[in-house]
Amino acid sequence: MNDNIRSLFDISDLSVEEINQLISLAENIMENPDKYRNACANKRLATLFFEPSTRTRLSFEAAMLDLGGNVIGFADASSSSTQKGETVTDTIHVVGNLVDIIAMRHPKEGAPLAAARKTVVPIINAGDGGHNHPTQTLGDLLTIEKETGRLENLTIGFCGDLTFGRTIHSLVNALSRYKGMNFVFISPDELKIPDYLKEGTLKKHKIPYMETNRIESVIMNLDILYMTRVQKERFFNEADYLRLRDYYILNLKKLEFAKKDLVIMHPLPRVNEIAVEVDDDPRAKYFDQVKCGKYMRMALILKLLNIEMD
Numbered sequence: 571m572n573d574n575i576r577s578l579f580d581i582s583d584l585s586v587e588e589i590n591q592l593i594s595l596a597e598n599i600m601e602n603p604d605k606y607r608n609a610c611a612n613k614r615l616a617t618l619f620f621e622p623s624t625r626t627r628l629s630f631e632a633a634m635l636d637l638g639g640n641v642i643g644f645a646d647a648s649s650s651s652t653q654k655g656e657t658v659t660d661t662i663h664v665v666g667n668l669v670d671i672i673a674m675r676h677p678k679e680g681a682p683l684a685a686a687r688k689t690v691v692p693i694i695n696a697g698d699g700g701h702n703h704p705t706q707t708l709g710d711l712l713t714i715e716k717e718t719g720r721l722e723n724l725t726i727g728f729c730g731d732l733t734f735g736r737t738i739h740s741l742v743n744a745l746s747r748y749k750g751m752n753f754v755f756i757s758p759d760e761l762k763i764p765d766y767l768k769e770g771t772l773k774k775h776k777i778p779y780m781e782t783n784r785i786e787s788v789i790m791n792l793d794i795l796y797m798t799r800v801q802k803e804r805f806f807n808e809a810d811y812l813r814l815r816d817y818y819i820l821n822l823k824k825l826e827f828a829k830k831d832l833v834i835m836h837p838l839p840r841v842n843e844i845a846v847e848v849d850d851d852p853r854a855k856y857f858d859q860v861k862c863g864k865y866m867r868m869a870l871i872l873k874l875l876n877i878e879m880d
């Protein structure tokens with residue numbers, strides 16, 4: 571790997587100061603889109619998705635197009651030479667010769683980092699298995715900042731599949747570095763937050779947290795409720811998935827006990843865990859999250875390509 575190239579594999583690759591700068595830049599892009607319309611003219615992004623995606627891939631592509639750049643890539647590894655036995659490292663090595671920056675999703679944990687060994691362009695982890703999803707986190711942080719006006723002194727409930735939920739792992743990691751956070755982990759016993767996050771991140775930053783399997787007993791205390799899907803693709807056993815998939819369904823009745831200014835988030839896609847009736851509640855912010863994700867990806871692309879605007 572070239573040490574002069576800055577990539578993003580894990581949200582810890584960015585300091586809090588850098589994250590805050592990205593948030594300010596994203597807000598500036600949001601307010602002045604014309605200023606950035608040609609910022610990436612003659613630059614090319616590759617989106618290499620070895621695992622399905624709607625939001626992340628299209629959001630990266632929209633981000634680069636809105637910066638005046640170009641995009642190539644694949645949305646399905648079955649149409650790539652992976653099918654002929656090419657390794658991911660070789661694929662990334664080849665594509666690195668064709669583009670200026672790569673966004674990559676892969677079902678194996680750590681694949682983007684491993685594949686980056688021979689690459690001379692920045693690589694962005696667009697989700698690696700049940701591990702990390704740092705650019706989702708960037709969009710989540712902007713959403714929280716916009717909706718609450720702060721990134722401190724918040725009680726945040728994380729609900730659903732906390733074991734395999736990569737969006738949760740990255741967001742917990744990021745928020746742990748801000749002041750006054752208090753976490754509530756809501757999951758069935760089989761899908762609890764991993765020990766490595768409890769022992770490493772939460773203890774290291776002295777974050778107060780509790781674990782429960784009942785959303786009803788904690789919803790009234792939350793400033794943010796971050797719902798997630800039980801992910802069929804991460805289960806080895808169909809019976810376990812079927813047993814757990816509808817464990818939590820957030821509906822208007824449960825929300826009667828929540829704060830009036832609760833912010834309801836979800837990385838999407840949703841399956842059953844938020845009833846459609848909640849979509850019209852002013853506290854539902856999960857579709858706004860998608861827009862924030864695009865602006866943060868624009869800011870990140872500019873940063874990793876060292877493009878500064880006056």
Ligand code: CP
Nearest residue numbers: 623624625626837838
């Ligand atoms: N939030 C998210 O990663 O969605 P996609 O899987 O559709 O990219």
